Amino acid sequence: MDGDSNKNKNETITIRQLPGNDEAYLLSWARCVLQTDPDTYDMTLDGSSLQGWDGEKLLRGITCPTLLLQGTPELGGLMSDADVTLATRLLTHHAHVKFRNLGHALFIQQPEPVLRAVTNFLESL
Numbered sequence: 391m392d393g394d395s396n397k398n399k400n401e402t403i404t405i406r407q408l409p410g411n412d413e414a415y416l417l418s419w420a421r422c423v424l425q426t427d428p429d430t431y432d433m434t435l436d437g438s439s440l441q442g443w444d445g446e447k448l449l450r451g452i453t454c455p456t457l458l459l460q461g462t463p464e465l466g467g468l469m470s471d472a473d474v475t476l477a478t479r480l481l482t483h484h485a486h487v488k489f490r491n492l493g494h495a496l497f498i499q500q501p502e503p504v505l506r507a508v509t510n511f512l513e514s515l
Contacts, residue, residue, distance in 0.1 A: 403465070408495070445476075449476070449481055452482075453482055453483075455483045456477075456485075457484070457485050457507070458478070459487055459504065459507060460489065462491065462492065465494075466493030466494040467492070468494055474486055474488075485511050485514070487507040487511075
């Protein structure tokens, strides 16, 4: 990798810079955030929201067809490749689509490929 590629990889991207995050969307999102119970944020910050969490047990209990939509962790995607490997091992009937240029808000950033992935999954059932 050249020096410019490394520089760009470490650059901070604000949510406003992601596709689909225009002023109207961000204002709507802010209104939703204001309506959230403040304890939710406290539990997230202090780690207590995950107390008693057993992801493997939960995944083993899912028997319906499941679509895993994976964004890129560097762009805010929540599932790592290791998470997906674990999920695909434990889920009995699954499909997986990885979006290399999208973060957590897949459907907001680029709705067309996400809709196509969901439609293809539903049509396969």
